[in-house]
Amino acid sequence: MKISKLKIEGFRSFGFTEVVLNLENKLTAFIGLNSAGKTTALEALKKLFGATLADRELTRQDFHIGKNENSETISERILSIEVRIDFSEEEQDSVPHFFSEMVVDDEAKDPYLRIRLEASWNKSALTPLGEIDVKTYFINVAEAEEESDENKKMFPNHYRNLIQVLYVPAIRKPAEQLKYASGSILYRVLRKIKWDDRFKEEFDSNIKGINDQFKGLPVFNTVQESISDFWGKFHKDERYKESSLEFGGSDFDSILKKLEISFSPTGTHKPFGVDELGEGYRSLFYLTLVCSLLDVEEKLAEIEDDEVIGQTSPLLTILAIEEPENHIAPQLLGRVIKILKTISDKENSQVLLSSHTPAIIKRLEPESILHFRITKEYNSEVNQIQLPAKTEDAYKYVKEAVQNYPEIYFARLVVIGEGDSEEVIFNRLMNVMDVDFDDNIITFAPLGHRFVNHIWKLLNTLNIPYITLLDLDREREGGGWGRVKYALKQLLEIGMNREELLAIDGDTDNKTLSEEDLNKMHTWKTEVNDSDLEGWVESLKEYNVFYSSPLDLDFLMLTHYPDFYKSAVPKGGGPQIPDKEEKIENFTKKLNTAIQATLKSENAIGETYSEEEKELMIWYNYHFLGRGKPTTHIQALSSMTDYDLEINMPPVFSEIFKRISEIIKGSEA
Structure with missing residues (x-):
């Protein structure tokens, strides 16, 4: 048996609208920033199934108070904590204990159990902290059906021995846990x-x-x-x-x-x-x-009866562990998670843990994670991690992406880039633009453009805003119009309004791009100074999608800071460029080779690039196709002052950092 749902309403940071936590796996992790409600959710289970009266005791502080409410004017409050318990085929021995209290949604569906704690607080003239009434019930009606008082049956106290929560707080006191105490596992x-x-x-x-x-x-x-x-x-x-x-x-x-x-x-x-x-x-x-x-x-439980006294073990023990990473070296956390997974696989155990460290999260299956956040109304909100269907190619990619960059779960804003170059550059630009990523809990994630709509869907589900910087890749295969088409398709995938997204700029009849034209967009020819292409690139900024133009971020930095990148070579190094006047043939051959390598095509001629840009492709080929990209950027950036960066700042960076500031200010409002 396992708890498959936990429903909380009116308990501490959980507001007056019921929040449902789906516990689909026997090991579930609650993640999120500090004070998001993770500990509160674990404590809710303790109030329902705690082994002692002290564990189950409710106080005035357990009842929710809204953001703008004055606690002195409140005269009454209610809260509820409910669990749904399901039974697997391997654990049918537990069914007889609860058979008469089980409910079923429909014919041929598996029966399940509903147990709910209901509590009320009322202001009292006699008691300063007020009076609290607590009752626990079996709910003898299916979840989809309407309830009445007739559907409630008191939960007998002796049943508490069958389901118990073992709570491991963030502050460990192992010596105390070794002592003999009524209701502890050691006692049992x-x-x-x-x-x-x-x-x-x-x-x-x-x-x-x-x-x-x-x-x-x-x-x-x-x-x-x-x-x-x-x-x-x-x-x-x-x-x-x-x-x-x-x-x-x-x-x-x-x-x-x-x-x-x-x-x-x-x-x-x-x-x-x-x-x-x-x-x-x-x-x-x-x-x-x-x-x-x-x-x-x-x-x-497997030892002969003459060696032990009776069978007093609970049918289900919920191990609720707060911050298992506390005081433990990161290299040991893998062992901790492995042990907890072993415990959760046992028939009589279920494990819930809370954490706000990526070192724990990256070791868990994303499907076993619940994300907690505090809304602007100071209420806890809980969302599941959503991944593509396992049958899709995107599933493995997105799963590995979020496991490699679990910091996105804890961010107030995620900046998504193509690769490692963006991360190096954004870390340097933070100082120039006076936007500290760490201070504002901004995470950079080099997740690339592949399957980006699934990353967007995930962040939308978690209500985490994001900004995406993609490469325009003009004249590369699939680049230019193909990259714009890709972004438009991805935005439609996550539910953006079609009429607004595909509105044709400047059209007096308010026409939108047809499905046929959108599907053919990648075949459109890119012209020199293509205003139509630039118009669509500009419109996508409204959806926080920006482009490194005309090619990619590496080329963008090279064109804006050419002298610094030309100086970022080892002694005696460099691309060895022939003199274009004295050795015109050799120079032309070197140039054409660089253009073809940069644009990744033997037929590329760079017709939409200026002569100066094409010559810089020789340096692009040397720095970014023949050497390490991040290393080159680090070397070039280290030679620049903040002033050097600021006076030649690519406009796209100024726009992105302006948008970052707007989002952060909006989240603080």
């Missing part, structure tokens, strides 16, 4: 051991012998007498007249409270206790403790 495991009567008698005898030996020591008796003497002076109550200093623990509860784990060898000739470990190892051991106890509990 140790209580199942049948303590042999003979063992108990021998244990009591040994404890008595140790106490007698201590009492035989003169100094020990001095301590005992001093305590008894002063105790008698402080009070005269006959009930507590005698005091005795001795090792207690003849009952097993006392012994279990003193259980400790030590680690050796330590290099100090003494074992270390849990509290002597570093923060990282303490955090790892906390997770070790939780996982191993779940494993032991499962194994004890």
Whole structure:
């Protein structure tokens, strides 16, 4: 059995509209920026299925207060936390416990269970914090059907033993978790051991012998007498007249409270206790403790009845781990996730974790991730990661892209570029344009133009704005008009308004580009100073799609800062250009070869490029086809001052950074 849905309404940052979290996998990750509601969602499960009264207790602060509400004027509030529980074929043994409470959507559909906590808070003249009423119900009607009070049945307290949440907070206290506590997993495991009567008698005898030996020591008796003497002076109550200093623990509860784990060898000739470990190892051991106890509990269920006491294990234990990355070295996080996946595969376990680090996210399947964000109304919003269908070629590409650049999940704005060159250049331009990507939580992702509509769909789903910089690739195969057609098609794929997107600029009859013309756009011939092409490039900026024109970003930088890039060569290096006056034939051959290599065609002549641009293609060929692109940009940029960059800034960069500032300001409004 597993929780397949968690529905939250009116609980802390979750507002008055019900939010549904689909937990399709047995290991699910909650991700997002700080204070987005991840911990709140884990806490919601604890309020419903916590092992102790303290875990399940609700306070005034648990009830949602809207952005502009004055808490002093609120007289009542309600909240609800509901789960849907489904049962797999392998876990049909759990069904009999809940059979009479199960519901079904339709014939031939699998039955499921609905459990809901409903709570109300009312202001009180007698109690400063108000009065809270909490009830938990089975909901005996399918999700799609209308509810009434008749469909609610009280959830019996003894059922709480069947479903329990084990919450691992961000601040780890492993020593405390080792102590014997009612309701803990350790308690559940140790209580199942049948303590042999003979063992108990021998244990009591040994404890008595140790106490007698201590009492035989003169100094020990001095301590005992001093305590008894002063105790008698402080009070005269006959009930507590005698005091005795001795090792207690003849009952097993006392012994279990003193259980400790030590680690050796330590290099100090003494074992270390849990509290002597570093923060990282303490955090790892906390997770070790939780996982191993779940494993032991499962194994004890298979032991013969004469060795253990009854079957008291929950049918489902939800392991809710907050920030598993805390204090742990990044290279160990792979092991942590692997162990958690192993635990989630067990029949009696489900794992939910919260995180805001890419190091964790890149190790998880995107389908198992839920993205949390806070809206402008300060409410938690939760969205699933959407990928193309697994049957599409785009699936593998997009999945690998988001796993390689998980930072996009945590961004307020994503700048999408073609490759590594863009990342190097944007990192340098941040200083010149006075827009700090880190400070504004802007992520650059070199995801290329391939399948870009799926990246756009993903970011739209997560409500993360984005700006895209593509190469125009004029005179390359599929470039120029082909690149414009590609962008238009991709924007239509994500649902942009066709009439607005394909409106023909300057047409007095408000005509739009026909489907036939759009499909043929890539065949249109690119002219010198093609105003039609530039017009479409300009219109796409309204959709945050920009182009490195006329070719790509590398050529753009070379044409705007030619002297710096010509200087970015090793001593004695360079493209070895023949003198175009003295060796015109050799120069022409070198030039034609560079044009063909740059435009990636043996028939290319660069007819839409100026003579100066074509000559720069010799340098383009040398720098960006024969050497590493990022390395060349780093070398050239390091020789430029901010002033050098600013006075020759390509207009497209100024436009992009202006748009970035507008989006960031809009998100802060």
